[in-house]
Amino acid sequence: MPSFLMLKKKLLQIEALLIVGRKKLSPKQFIFLASVLVGISSAFAVILLKSFAHSVYLSASYINSILKLSFINSLLPIIGIMLTVLVVKKVLGGTIEKGTSQILYLVARKASIVPKKQMYAQIITSSLTVGLGGSAGLESPIVVTGAAFGSNFAQQFRLSYKDRTLLLGCGVAAGIAAAFNAPIAGVLFAVEVLLVDVTISAFTPIMIAAATGALVSTIVLNEDILLTFRGQQTFDYYNIPFYILLGLFTAFLSVYYSRNFLKTEHYFAGLKLGIYKKAFAGALVLGLLIFIFPTLFGEGYESIKTLADTNPGELLKNTLFKDFSDNEWILLCFVGLSMMLKAFASGITLGSGGNGGNFAPSLFLGSYAGYFFSKFLNLTGLTDLPVSNFAIVGMAGILSGLFHAPLTAIFLIAEITGGYALIIPLMIVASISFAISKRFERHSLDVKGLVKKGNVFTSNKDTNILWTLKMESILHPDPKTLSPDENMEDLRNVIKTSDQGMFAVTVEEKLVGVIYFSDIKEIIFNQIDVTVKELMTAPCEIISYTDSMETVMQKLEKSSKNYLPVIKDDLYYGYIDKGGALEAYRNQLKSMIFE
Numbered sequence: 001m002p003s004f005l006m007l008k009k010k011l012l013q014i015e016a017l018l019i020v021g022r023k024k025l026s027p028k029q030f031i032f033l034a035s036v037l038v039g040i041s042s043a044f045a046v047i048l049l050k051s052f053a054h055s056v057y058l059s060a061s062y063i064n065s066i067l068k069l070s071f072i073n074s075l076l077p078i079i080g081i082m083l084t085v086l087v088v089k090k091v092l093g094g095t096i097e098k099g100t101s102q103i104l105y106l107v108a109r110k111a112s113i114v115p116k117k118q119m120y121a122q123i124i125t126s127s128l129t130v131g132l133g134g135s136a137g138l139e140s141p142i143v144v145t146g147a148a149f150g151s152n153f154a155q156q157f158r159l160s161y162k163d164r165t166l167l168l169g170c171g172v173a174a175g176i177a178a179a180f181n182a183p184i185a186g187v188l189f190a191v192e193v194l195l196v197d198v199t200i201s202a203f204t205p206i207m208i209a210a211a212t213g214a215l216v217s218t219i220v221l222n223e224d225i226l227l228t229f230r231g232q233q234t235f236d237y238y239n240i241p242f243y244i245l246l247g248l249f250t251a252f253l254s255v256y257y258s259r260n261f262l263k264t265e266h267y268f269a270g271l272k273l274g275i276y277k278k279a280f281a282g283a284l285v286l287g288l289l290i291f292i293f294p295t296l297f298g299e300g301y302e303s304i305k306t307l308a309d310t311n312p313g314e315l316l317k318n319t320l321f322k323d324f325s326d327n328e329w330i331l332l333c334f335v336g337l338s339m340m341l342k343a344f345a346s347g348i349t350l351g352s353g354g355n356g357g358n359f360a361p362s363l364f365l366g367s368y369a370g371y372f373f374s375k376f377l378n379l380t381g382l383t384d385l386p387v388s389n390f391a392i393v394g395m396a397g398i399l400s401g402l403f404h405a406p407l408t409a410i411f412l413i414a415e416i417t418g419g420y421a422l423i424i425p426l427m428i429v430a431s432i433s434f435a436i437s438k439r440f441e442r443h444s445l446d447v448k449g450l451v452k453k454g455n456v457f458t459s460n461k462d463t464n465i466l467w468t469l470k471m472e473s474i475l476h477p478d479p480k481t482l483s484p485d486e487n488m489e490d491l492r493n494v495i496k497t498s499d500q501g502m503f504a505v506t507v508e509e510k511l512v513g514v515i516y517f518s519d520i521k522e523i524i525f526n527q528i529d530v531t532v533k534e535l536m537t538a539p540c541e542i543i544s545y546t547d548s549m550e551t552v553m554q555k556l557e558k559s560s561k562n563y564l565p566v567i568k569d570d571l572y573y574g575y576i577d578k579g580g581a582l583e584a585y586r587n588q589l590k591s592m593i594f595e
Helices: 002-024 027-067 071-090 101-109 121-129 139-156 161-180 183-194 200-220 237-269 275-292 301-308 312-316 328-351 359-379 387-403 406-416 423-440 445-452 461-468 488-496 549-559 578-594
Strands: 475-477 502-507 510-516 563-568 571-577
Touching: 027 121, 027 139, 027 161, 027 200, 071 121, 071 275, 101 139, 101 161, 101 183, 101 445, 121 139, 139 161, 139 359, 161 183, 161 200, 161 406, 183 200, 183 406, 237 275, 237 328, 237 359, 237 387, 237 423, 237 445, 275 328, 301 312, 301 359, 301 387, 312 328, 328 359, 359 387, 387 406, 387 423, 387 445, 406 423, 488 502, 502 563, 502 571, 510 563, 549 563, 549 578, 571 578
Parallel strands: 510 571
Antiparallel strands: 475 571, 502 510, 563 571
């Protein structure tokens, strides 16, 4: 307890110094200082998560070496997922958002405000799930944690929306940089995946945060814990046709993973069971998969290293296939099946209640794909490809195909391999995979999850601001309406007592037509005997109460009308005018910039 009080006292002292520093420093200097502090915080979160996951893996490997079969590997994920569900239920209020998609959502719809609980919730739950063998990755929880540090630091010092978003990006960049000791990849991930419309001036704080995160990770974290390779061979340009084919292979494999992961996750998440029964059922299936294919245990980084090494037969050690470790065709089948089952293992892990992400599974899948592709061609005698190179380059293909982030994929793999000897094949494979996968899957894996929930994310800042508006803020409810049988005199009386530009014609509250004042102003005072039914026209566009603001603006633009009717539950509910919507947009933009 005294140590806790001392820590709290130190934190209060640091906060007091920062308050003084903000008064002494220029806004730009304070952001630079903040980026360093956010980078340090994110790096230590990475160190905590990675160290725990690695220690569990070593312990499990030691026990398995004694038992000679992976019993412990099958039991630990069950324990981990059950504990995760328990913590979420008892400590975190019953819910927790998963994956980097929530950061996209918060940037686009919640003015980059990340809840405080995300500063610790992701660390606790993902360490239990992935650390104890759940088939997912720690990078997405790291990204969310880093974003939470950045956002809450900005909130603490009442920084603007622009600076809050920038520090959120700093936390993300630092987290990725620390997780792989890859500062360039950290910067590119933050810019390419999250802050897609970042300005040039924002690069400096993000680079400072990424460099800080990588430096802290290098000093504190054991290199054995990180995913690194030093055994790749020299690039041979004669193999370019095969790298092109690998790009195609990883593209279609990315589509396969994306679709089957989401189907599996949604299936288990939608099971009509209690949360503990669902967690146990999913974990039991996962445990069975891991018993047969121990490579599906945890992040899978150790098996990736083994695969890219000179003796991949070690993968079959302590498995049901241990007697076939020298049979290259059996090993190839084992790798191929592990590769195809990864989507289901990850989907089960997250769908049944565990927490993690798809970053590590994408690298796992890419490494296995590159190995399978090149080894198969070698075993057929068609060619003699450098298997380790293809296993490494395959990771860039899947990462690019799944996340639609080719630059991040290229430079991440270049950095973790300790050089740029493979930069040409990395560029070829990542680019082809991105182009082909985007043809079949319009959205990346994370954005696709948002789309399925009806929360479309876009790189267009204007659209993102529109998403923050609510229908109620621009809707004119309870307007005056007309019936089809009313005459011109009735219409004049309604116009005299209203400033509406559009009048809905309804029968039992159902919309049957509209009358625009601009269309009848020339004849309104003419003594003609016509009914409302004869004057009304069918609405060119109808807005549903559940439509997004982006859709509302698109319909207003398409119709060339300043007013459109709104329908709710098949009944006329009110109308929206274009001028009011634009005014609400301007007010929202001002509040986000100058708050």
